[in-house]
Amino acid sequence: MTPRSAGLRLSTYYIAVFTAVGIHLPFWPVWLADKGMTAAQIGIISAITYLSRIVINPIMGHLVDRRGDRRRPMIALATAATLAFLMFSLVDGFIPILIVTALAIGLWAAIMPVGESLAMMTVHHHRLDYGRVRLWGSLAFIAAATLCGRLLTGVPPGVLVWLIGAAMGLTALICVALPDLRATPPGGTPAPFRPLLVSVPFLLFLATGSFNNAAHTVYYGFATLHWRAAGIGDDVIGLLWSEGVVAEIVLFAFSGPVVRRLGPGGLLLIAALCGVVRWLALGATTALPALAVIQVLHAATFGCAHLGAMHFLQRAIPTGLSARAQGLYASVAVGLAPGLMSPLTGWLYQTLGGGAYAVMAALSLGAAATAWLLMKRWDGGSALS
Numbered sequence: 001m002t003p004r005s006a007g008l009r010l011s012t013y014y015i016a017v018f019t020a021v022g023i024h025l026p027f028w029p030v031w032l033a034d035k036g037m038t039a040a041q042i043g044i045i046s047a048i049t050y051l052s053r054i055v056i057n058p059i060m061g062h063l064v065d066r067r068g069d070r071r072r073p074m075i076a077l078a079t080a081a082t083l084a085f086l087m088f089s090l091v092d093g094f095i096p097i098l099i100v101t102a103l104a105i106g107l108w109a110a111i112m113p114v115g116e117s118l119a120m121m122t123v124h125h126h127r128l129d130y131g132r133v134r135l136w137g138s139l140a141f142i143a144a145a146t147l148c149g150r151l152l153t154g155v156p157p158g159v160l161v162w163l164i165g166a167a168m169g170l171t172a173l174i175c176v177a178l179p180d181l182r183a184t185p186p187g188g189t190p191a192p193f194r195p196l197l198v199s200v201p202f203l204l205f206l207a208t209g210s211f212n213n214a215a216h217t218v219y220y221g222f223a224t225l226h227w228r229a230a231g232i233g234d235d236v237i238g239l240l241w242s243e244g245v246v247a248e249i250v251l252f253a254f255s256g257p258v259v260r261r262l263g264p265g266g267l268l269l270i271a272a273l274c275g276v277v278r279w280l281a282l283g284a285t286t287a288l289p290a291l292a293v294i295q296v297l298h299a300a301t302f303g304c305a306h307l308g309a310m311h312f313l314q315r316a317i318p319t320g321l322s323a324r325a326q327g328l329y330a331s332v333a334v335g336l337a338p339g340l341m342s343p344l345t346g347w348l349y350q351t352l353g354g355g356a357y358a359v360m361a362a363l364s365l366g367a368a369a370t371a372w373l374l375m376k377r378w379d380g381g382s383a384l385s
Contacts, residue, residue, distance in 0.1 A: 014137030020167035022144025043346015050339030052106030061327025068182035078172035113326035131255025149238020201378035209333030211367035230286035244298030265375035267308030274300035275364030283357030316383035
């Protein structure tokens with residue numbers, strides 16, 4: 001497979017994955033509210049979308065590192081997630097929705113760390129620019145969020161189930177064509193896991209990611225509802241979400257020199273410091289001109305954090321541990337931390353409204369502290385040495 005072909009297949013995969021994310025992330029709270037869920041219940045359901053990763057991601061990481069194969073597990077997960085997600089069309093009430101959420105989102109979320117592991121292996125093997133491959137996912141997110149926002153101005157929220165299910169099904173088909181790189185021979189013995197768990201740089205990395213992802217929970221769970229309550233239309237809300245991702249795309253397009261200059265630790269520190277500014281500003285105003293400026297900081301709070309995390313894992317973790325390290329990062333930093341925070345953010349938003357963002361700013365400050373310590377303790381090489 002040529003580098004051009006490998007890059008094209010990865011880009012197409014990111015397009016499919018983030019089409020689903022672009023519909024789900026901004027507008028799923030609207031579907032939940034339409035089904036009669038309260039803010040507190042939405043917070044609990046949001047928590048399950050994170051906590052379900054804790055169970056499945058370590059299991060998948062171990063199986064993938066043991067097999068060495070990434071593509072076939074991704075096909076199976078995407079297919080199962082598609083079928084599970086369509087079950088939302090059959091359920092009503094808090095408990096049934098909670099159960100289906102745990103199943104569908106757990107399967108769907110498990111694709112991400114395996115896909116990132118395969119992507120970083122492919123990028124390294126073919127000497128590709130990860131940011132320029134990944135930006136196609138961000139473009140898909142923009143298109144999906146913008147078009148879905150316009151669609152919801154005239155169509156009931158029930159259509160979201162079918163749109164997301166279709167995007168997940170497309171992902172399963174595209175996974176068939178992904179590069180079939182392997183880290184170890186099938187049936188081989190994976191590298192021992194314990195050194196990862198006692199590595200100070202890796203633990204600081206996990207702490208930084210955990211603080212940063214937990215700091216996004218009010219934004220991901222309630223930004224759309226908060227802006228709706230301020231009288232902003234769904235079409236404009238879709239544009240606000242998209243604007244943040246446009247800034248992210250610009251960063252990804254120039255990620256090569258940015259990563260070389262700042263390094264993973266510097267990117268994580270910038271993400272955290274900008275998070276403090278972003279969350280305080282979002283809590284202070286819902287004026288559209290101000291929101292248009294604030295949303296540019298998504299390039300830092302998500303874009304810099306994601307680039308920093310992926311390049312840290314690629315540089316600091318041996319290939320034979322890559323799927324488990326990605327899985328552990330997804331379980332703890334992307335799953336456990338925001339999952340534990342989400343029920344509290346539901347209560348915070350119900351009680352404080354936009355004031356809940358002040359707590360998110362405090363979490364970003366914690367991320368800045370651990371990112372600074374990471375830069376002091378990690379020399380840029382293996383985190384296990």
